[in-house]
Structure formats: C-alpha cells, structure tokens
C-alpha cells in the first residue's frame with residue numbers, strides 16, 4: 001500500500017487548504033434541509049466556486065489520489081457536501097467521462113462542472129430494486145428518437161434535476177435475450193413532455209426521492225451513452241463509482257463526528273461509561289481502517305487504470321453498518337435528547353437507516369462479496 | 381379479555397385510524413382521541429387491576445401485560461401506562477375521563493394533553509419528538525422512582541410492537557418478489573425474520589414470567605429484552621422492506637420511533653445490566 005504523496009500532490013493539498021480557509025467563511029448560510037430548491041441553489045453555487053477556483057473537474061479530471069486529497073481536505077474543513085450534485089459529480093458524470101463520446105462529454109460534463117445543471121438517477125423501478133436487471137421501462141425506436149414508457153421509483157432529487165441518467169429496455173426479455181442484455185443508458189432531459197414526478201416522503205419527513213412516470217417521452221438516440229443494449233455494462237461502471245469513491249468524503253465526516261461525540265460525552269458525563277467509551281474507541285479504529293481501505297482501493301484503481309473494482313463492495317458493506325453504529329453511539333451520548341429532532345445527530349440517525357439499503361442492500365453486497373470475490377457457487 | 385381488546389382496537393384503531401392520527405399530529409393538532417380514551421376506559425383497560433369492589437375488573441398483572449401487548453402492537457398512542465397506574469388514585473383515570481401522565485426521569489409524554497401530572501414537571505420544555513404520535517417534554521430533574529409495574533407494562537407495549545414488526549416482515553417477505561421468487565426464499569431474508577422471532581419470544585417469556593413473579597428485577601430484565609426486541613425488530617423489518625421501509629408511508633418507522641421513545645422510559649439498559657451483574 002502506497003501511503004506517500006508526491007511533492008506535486010502535497011502542493012495540491014496545501015493550495016486547496018488555503019483556498020478553503022479563505023472561501024468557506026464567505027459562503028451563504030446553509031439552507032433548510034427540507035427545502036430542496038434552496039438546497040439545489042446552494043449546492044450548485046458551491047460547485048460554481050470550486051469551478052472558478054480550478055477544482056471543478058476534480059471528481060474525474062484529476063488523478064484518483066488528488067481526488068482523495070480533495071475529498072479529505074474539503075470534508076475536514078467542513079466544506080459543503082455535494083448534495084444535489086451527487087449524481088452529476090459522482091455518478092453520471094464519471095460514467096459519461098469514461099463511456100461517453102467527445103460530443104457527449106462536452107455537452108453534459110461542462111454544465112455539471114460549472115454548477116449549472118443537476119442530475120438524478122432513474123435506475124430502480126417498483127418491480128426492479130435489488131434485481132435491477134429485470135427493469136421494464138421500455139424504449140421503442142422511432143427514427144432518431146426513443147419513445148420511452150414506464151415508471152421509476154426512489155429517484156433522489158428528481159424534482160430539482162435537469163437531467164436523469166435513465167436505464168431503459170431496448171430489447172424485450174426473451175430466451176434469446178436474457179435480462180442483462182437489452183438495457184440501454186440514456187440521458188433524459190427532465191423537462192421533456194410526458195414526465196410526471198410524484199414526490200415520496202422519507203421516514204425523516206423530507207421529500208428527498210420521488211416516483212417518476214414516463215408516458216411516451218421522446219429522447220434523442222444521440223442521448224444514449226454506450227452502445228444500444230450494452231447499458232448493463234455501462235451501469236456496472238456507474239455502480240462501481242457509486243460503491244468505490246462516492247462515499248469517501250463521508251468516512252472523513254464520520255471521523256470528525258466521532259471527535260465531536262467524544263467531546264460531548266466528556267462534557268455531559270457519559271464518558272464515565274466504559275462501554276460507551278470503548279464503543280467510540282472501536283469505531284474510531286474502524287473508521288481509520290476504512291479510510292486506509294479507501295486509499296488502498298484508490299491506489300489500486302490508479303495502478304490498474306480507471307474503474308474502482310469489487311473492493312468497493314467490501315468497503316460499502318462495512319462502512320454502511322459502521323456509520324449506523326456511529327449514530328447509535330450518538331444516541332447514547334445524547335441520552336433523552338436523542339428523541340429530539342432538533343438535534344442534528346437525531347436527524348442523521350434517521351438518514352443513516354437508508355445506508356444498508358440504498359446503492360445496493362447489504363444482503364446484495366454480501367452476495368457480491370461471496371460470489372464474485374470469494375468465488376462461492378451462485379445461489380438463486 | 382385479550383381477544384376482546386384486540387377486536388376493540390381493530391375496530392377503533394386499525395391502520396387507517398393510525399395513519400389518520402399521524403396525519404393530524406403533523407398538522408399540529410396533536411390531540412389525544414378523547415372518545416377512544418373513554419372507550420378504552422369502558423372496556424376496562426385502565427381499571428383492569430382495580431378490585432371489583434372499587435368498580436374495577438379485578439384482574440392482575442398477568443392479564444394486564446396481555447392487553448398492553450395488544451396496545452403496543454397497534455401503536456396505540458397516549459400515556460397508557462401512567463393512566464392505568466393512576467386508576468383508583470386519580471379521579472376519572474379508571475374510566476378514561478381523565479388523562480394522566482408521569483414525569484419519568486428527564487422526559488414527560490403528552491404533558492400538554494394531560495389533565496393530571498404525577499411528579500414535578502416544572503420548567504418542562506417541549507422538544508420536537510422523533511415519534512409523531514408521542515409529544516414529549518424535557519425536564520431537568522433527576523430520575524424519579526418509576527414503579528416496577530410501570531416498567532413491566534412498558535415492556536409489554538414493546539413486546540407487542542416487536543411481534544407486529546415480525547409479522548409485517550414475514551408478510552412482506554412472502555409477497556415481494558425479486559429475481560423471480562419471493563424475497564423470503566433468500567436465506568439472508570429468512571434469517572433476518574427468524575432472528576426477529578427469537579428476540580420476540582425471548583422477550584415474551586421474560587415479560588410473562590415477570591408478570592407472574594412480580595419481582596422488580598424480573599420486570600427490569602423483561603424491559604431490557606423487550607426494548608431490544610422492539611428496536612432491533614423494527615430495524616430488521618425496515619431492512620426486509622428495502623426502499624419501501626425508508627418511506628413515511630410504511631408503518632415501520634412508526635414502530636421504530638415509538639420503540640426508541642419507550643426504550644428511554646424507565647431505567648436505562650446500563651442500569652439494568654449493572655443490577656443483573658451485581659446480583660451474580
């Protein structure tokens with residue numbers, strides 16, 4: 001494992017650190033977490049500042065090590081989270097960067113990088129969650145357009161997105177065409193006629209995700225990334241980014257939270273409970289190791305060139321549970337105040353309940369680790 | 381008795397009523413359904429353990445835990461335990477005409493709605509309760525002595541919730557299909573459900589036994605296990621539901637949030653564990 005940084009990388013870190021120290025105090029106040037339009041404006045505004053300072057393309061234009069340094073430094077400085085830009089910067093963006101044509105890269109990456117357009121992810125369907133490949137939203141060719149009909153669910157930020165990375169079926173499932181074939185990856189403009197977005201409330205009370213009904217939505221064939229019927233492979237590229245690097249910044253955030261928890265526990269006396277103390281100690285060791293695992297995954301990806309590997313599943317599996325345990329520990333520290341929604345950690349505890357479900361459930365990640373890494377026989 | 385009460389709850393506080401209560405709580409008309417409270421009184425919910433000579437039903441804790449288990453299963457809101465314990469002591473509690481709440485350590489539930497408060501609630505400050513159906517106030521005071529019966533009846537509420545989330549998970553696992561089969565056919569899902577049942581049954585044995593022995597330590601131990609079953613089962617149920625479990629629409633989160641609130645009532649897990657350790 002290579003843990004040393006080149007002089008150039010160190011210079012990148014110092015420059016970034018200085019810029020953050022100058023810039024963060026000038027940011028506008030954080031918007032209400034339940035106000036998505038305001039959050040979109042805020043998140044895109046932050047991206048615009050990054051762009052103006054030369055950090056706009058860091059999520060895929062820089063080396064993986066620089067990317068890691070970027071995530072580490074911004075998180076440690078308490079810079080805004082990618083938020084409404086999650087899909088654009090960490091999901092669709094890297095996919096288009098890796099799989100798109102020059103024209104597509106120019107059309108879609110630039111506005112994301114400049115903080116002008118936000119994306120959402122339209123993969124899951126009511127009957128295709130864990131079994132994503134069984135998706136049924138159908139795209140029929142009509143000249144130089146696809147006519148798309150079907151429904152999507154759990155589409156995060158759909159209401160404030162300009163574009164949607166959409167998985168569609170371009171060839172029906174048949175004995176000759178198994179479900180993984182026949183899928184295509186399209187960029188859908190969210191203002192196209194025929195799209196209805198119905199917000200869904202999360203258990204935390206926010207309308208963070210939505211149902212999306214598509215009724216004969218016309219999408220240019222030129223908006224397809226990758227070959228027709230080759231969308232599953234493109235999707236695997238997308239998902240490896242999701243599991244590989246998309247959560248890196250949050251590991252740093254968790255380490256910060258641990259420090260704050262310890263300080264709060266020392267102050268309110270709960271630090272005297274050896275069980276709680278040890279829980280926090282163990283979590284600290286784990287988040288330290290998760291950070292090392294990330295560095296390792298990234299340096300492997302850098303060495304082998306490109307896409308993060310299945311190591312992402314190992315990381316995601318432990319990380320999502322460890323982060324839930326972190327907020328259980330926070331509830332211990334808070335005591336009766338853990339029942340107060342005005343406490344930031346209480347809201348975070350509610351959000352953390354999705355970590356073992358979103359981006360592939362823990363059960364599915366365990367299947368991936370067991371079957372693809374350990375080579376155990378595939379179950380049904 | 382248990383069946384009769386189950387039928388009453390099914391008729392008066394089924395799923396639709398539960399969701400309607402959540403809806404109106406959200407519109408800040410957080411009020412207790414006084415008519416239902418009276419009906420509970422009429423059905424003997426509060427007077428269950430009062431001697432017949434005093435106008436009660438004349439039953440004991442073993443019967444009471446069964447009825448409270450049903451209430452927990454239905455997520456029936458309100459200061460049920462406090463009002464039940466006040467029957468015979470506070471006028472109108474037994475009949476459901478009076479709503480009674482207790483100051484329990486650092487929390488008071490339903491303070492604004494209660495007609496009678498037991499304990500010192502001075503300086504109480506409203507908090508944004510995580511449970512939409514349990515308004516909460518914080519008080520500064522240290523732990524007040526909460527009775528063994530209160531601990532056990534709260535445990536029975538938790539047991540009811542644990543049993544319900546187990547049933548919900550099993551039903552969903554039998555119906556939801558992925559990869560061409562019900563998700564309950566996957567061992568990973570099966571094992572989650574099996575563990576839910578194990579926790580529930582262990583808690584049930586502890587709660588029922590404590591209701592017979594009447595020992596304080598047994599009640600505390602029952603609460604420890606029932607808290608664990610209620611919280612962990614709700615979380616596992618959420619996992620079995622997948623994305624659906626993370627929605628406001630599904631009832632899973634209501635169980636989890638109520639289980640968190642009930643866990644904070646009475647002695648803490650650390651205190652109970654220390655008591656058991658000391659008794660070794």
Ligand SMILES: Cc1cc2nc3c(=O)[nH]c(=O)nc-3n(C[C@H](O)[C@H](O)[C@H](O)COP(=O)(O)OP(=O)(O)OC[C@H]3O[C@@H](n4cnc5c(N)ncnc54)[C@H](O)[C@@H]3O)c2cc1C
Pocket residue numbers: 120121122123124125126128129130131153154155156157209354357358359360361362363364367380556558559563566567568569619620621622623624626
């Ligand atoms: C907060 C949040 C945000 C999301 N955002 C998006 C988004 O922006 N875009 C998008 O497309 N999707 C999004 N999702 C959807 C997410 O990817 C799915 O919820 C997830 O893939 C699970 O699918 P499902 O909900 O249909 O659950 P199901 O697949 O129905 O799973 C139910 C249960 O069955 C288990 N299970 C299923 N198959 C197996 C198996 N083979 N072996 C063992 N166990 C199995 C699961 O682990 C789970 O416990 C989001 C979800 C959440 C919670």
